Amino acid sequence: MVVRRILKILFGLGFVLCSVVVGIMYNKLSFIDWPYVLGGVFFLLIALLISVKK
Numbered sequence: 001m002v003v004r005r006i007l008k009i010l011f012g013l014g015f016v017l018c019s020v021v022v023g024i025m026y027n028k029l030s031f032i033d034w035p036y037v038l039g040g041v042f043f044l045l046i047a048l049l050i051s052v053k054k
Helices: 003-028 033-050
Strands: none
Touching: 003 033
């Protein structure tokens, strides 16, 4: 139960980090770094699929 919650938080933080990097790249350089987009989508999907309830 605790491990699932920690994993959910870590994957959520990974999504936020990837989103920030994509936002900075797009605003400063006018292009999107696709590995960070794919990583962000992956982290978001995993964070949403991990259930916390028993």
